[in-house]
Amino acid sequence: MTTEERRRPDARPRAFEEVLARIEERITADGLTVGDRLPGERQLAEQLGVGRSSVREALRVLETLGVVASQAGRGPDAGAVLTSRPGNALTDLLRLHLGLATLSMREVIDTRLMIEQWAAARAAAAPPPAASTPAASTPAASAHTATARMAEAIAAMDAAGDPAEFVEHDIAFHLALAEAAGNRLITAVMRALRDALRRYAVDAVVRLGDTGGLQDDHRRIHRAIEDGDAGAAAAAVAEHLARAYPESGRDS
Amino acid sequence: MTTEERRRPDARPRAFEEVLARIEERITADGLTVGDRLPGERQLAEQLGVGRSSVREALRVLETLGVVASQAGRGPDAGAVLTSRPGNALTDLLRLHLGLATLSMREVIDTRLMIEQWAAARAAAAPPPAASTPAASTPAASAHTATARMAEAIAAMDAAGDPAEFVEHDIAFHLALAEAAGNRLITAVMRALRDALRRYAVDAVVRLGDTGGLQDDHRRIHRAIEDGDAGAAAAAVAEHLARAYPESGRDS
DNA sequence: GACCAAATATGGTCAGACCATACATCCTGG
DNA sequence: CCAGGATGTATGGTCTGACCATATTTGGTC
Numbered sequence: 001m002t003t004e005e006r007r008r009p010d011a012r013p014r015a016f017e018e019v020l021a022r023i024e025e026r027i028t029a030d031g032l033t034v035g036d037r038l039p040g041e042r043q044l045a046e047q048l049g050v051g052r053s054s055v056r057e058a059l060r061v062l063e064t065l066g067v068v069a070s071q072a073g074r075g076p077d078a079g080a081v082l083t084s085r086p087g088n089a090l091t092d093l094l095r096l097h098l099g100l101a102t103l104s105m106r107e108v109i110d111t112r113l114m115i116e117q118w119a120a121a122r123a124a125a126a127p128p129p130a131a132s133t134p135a136a137s138t139p140a141a142s143a144h145t146a147t148a149r150m151a152e153a154i155a156a157m158d159a160a161g162d163p164a165e166f167v168e169h170d171i172a173f174h175l176a177l178a179e180a181a182g183n184r185l186i187t188a189v190m191r192a193l194r195d196a197l198r199r200y201a202v203d204a205v206v207r208l209g210d211t212g213g214l215q216d217d218h219r220r221i222h223r224a225i226e227d228g229d230a231g232a233a234a235a236a237v238a239e240h241l242a243r244a245y246p247e248s249g250r251d252s
Numbered sequence: 253m254t255t256e257e258r259r260r261p262d263a264r265p266r267a268f269e270e271v272l273a274r275i276e277e278r279i280t281a282d283g284l285t286v287g288d289r290l291p292g293e294r295q296l297a298e299q300l301g302v303g304r305s306s307v308r309e310a311l312r313v314l315e316t317l318g319v320v321a322s323q324a325g326r327g328p329d330a331g332a333v334l335t336s337r338p339g340n341a342l343t344d345l346l347r348l349h350l351g352l353a354t355l356s357m358r359e360v361i362d363t364r365l366m367i368e369q370w371a372a373a374r375a376a377a378a379p380p381p382a383a384s385t386p387a388a389s390t391p392a393a394s395a396h397t398a399t400a401r402m403a404e405a406i407a408a409m410d411a412a413g414d415p416a417e418f419v420e421h422d423i424a425f426h427l428a429l430a431e432a433a434g435n436r437l438i439t440a441v442m443r444a445l446r447d448a449l450r451r452y453a454v455d456a457v458v459r460l461g462d463t464g465g466l467q468d469d470h471r472r473i474h475r476a477i478e479d480g481d482a483g484a485a486a487a488a489v490a491e492h493l494a495r496a497y498p499e500s501g502r503d504s
Numbered sequence: 505g506a507c508c509a510a511a512t513a514t515g516g517t518c519a520g521a522c523c524a525t526a527c528a529t530c531c532t533g534g
Numbered sequence: 535c536c537a538g539g540a541t542g543t544a545t546g547g548t549c550t551g552a553c554c555a556t557a558t559t560t561g562g563t564c
């Protein structure tokens with residue numbers, strides 16, 4: 001009975017939390033968006049009546065959450081700039097909690113299965129609306145629709161020389177699949193899941209030996225999406241994941 | 253072309269990043285787990301050859317990710333203790349990126365739909381294995397299986413006096429639904445989604461006026477899960493979410 | 505033995521200093 | 535007038551040292 005509700009439910013907020021709240025307030029109130037700059041650390045400290053270290057801790061939190069990125073030096077790009085990188089936070093979150101055994105590999109794999117089935121069905125049901133993703137997600141993909149990148153990834157996997165290389169393109173394939181659904185939140189989660197499973201995936205490929213079956217699955221998924229057959233797409237994904245992760249990860 | 257790849261891809265790591273790596277290394281290497289204590293900030297600083305402020309920034313990051321919790325004072329519970337609260341990080345992540353317009357409400361709602369359909373089907377397919385959740389998720393739920401809590405939430409919604417109260421129990425219902433699937437990662441994501449949508453949900457209830465339809469849905473979902481009918485459970489969830497969020501959230 | 509006061513360990517915060525970096529500015533030479 | 539380098543300066547990154555707040559531990563006192 002010693003450790004019972006040991007949080008800080010009340011407790012007056014710490015200085016950096018106040019800074020955090022004020023910065024967030026400023027973001028929503030002033031309508032700040034990606035690319036805008038925050039005041040310098042010293043200036044912010046003075047404005048909010050706190051020490052610079054408290055400001056720094058708040059900025060560190062925001063950086064962890066993928067909301068700001070700091071750059072030293074001078075000029076338009078220096079200082080704390082608002083960004084939008086939720087992916088790193090999710091990746092760190094998964095890695096650390098997997099390390100702490102808070103999450104099991106099985107749970108991560110099941111989550112991935114859920115996302116991919118959903119994304120495949122969704123991508124098949126809704127054809128790419130002209131310019132793929134509306135907002136800034138992957139600025140590099142202009143003429144590249146997600147399905148086209150899936151096809152490229154399949155070809156690259158055919159040409160891959162070793163398991164590690166195969167997995168890299170496999171990651172690209174499944175990421176493109178998630179992006180095809182056009183949901184940035186799910187894309188970010190998918191990216192984090194794949195990062196967490198990267199090593200695991202290499203082992204799986206090595207264990208299988210032959211990647212022919214996997215490639216057959218990939219082609220079937222791709223075709224089902226292009227044909228607009230949501231049911232077939234989801235089924236193909238389920239088969240594929242079952243082949244890649246056959247009941248493994250029964251730990252915990 | 254001014255802002256092109258402005259990250260810090262190389263750049264020698266900052267001190268707090270080194271601290272972060274060493275702490276994570278220690279966690280995995282020494283097999284530290286929830287409840288274990290880290291050395292004090294001063295001691296850690298000396299061990300790693302950095303200033304205390306760098307240690308503090310690293311701890312702030314870990315706290316943001318829900319891996320440690322710090323407590324002042326003295327005694328067994330003081331200091332930085334390893335915890336496991338991935339939920340807060342996800343909630344903050346969603347809230348901030350919604351504020352930055354990196355994510356749209358529609359994307360969040362669609363993600364929620366995906367999770368609930370999956371969870372309902374999963375919960376229906378796999379009956380509760382005796383003691384619901386194995387690890388520490390909601391320590392209060394000992395004799396309470398997830399489905400039992402769903403029934404309780406339905407009753408509480410019937411008795412609710414105002415929309416805010418109704419939504420609170422609605423949240424409990426949907427959280428129990430997610431927990432019924434027995435995946436802690438998905439439960440954590442679901443909790444974050446609901447927190448992000450809380451205000452939105454109240455508006456939706458007020459707009460609907462009558463909560464009878466929602467309650468019918470809730471009962472149908474609950475019954476389908478108890479009957480083990482995965483298809484009916486998923487369909488009921490889809491209908492329910494369509495009723496609650498009818499094409500709204502078309503922003504961005 | 506019970507109770508209260510002092511010591512102490514811990515995180516929280518601040519102030520100031522210095523370094524590294526990278527753009528801005530100015531000065532010089534052609 | 536322009537090109538190029540030297541200097542200036544604003545920014546984040548880091549350390550040191552100090553002090554405060556809190557909560558346990560310790561020890562003294564009745």
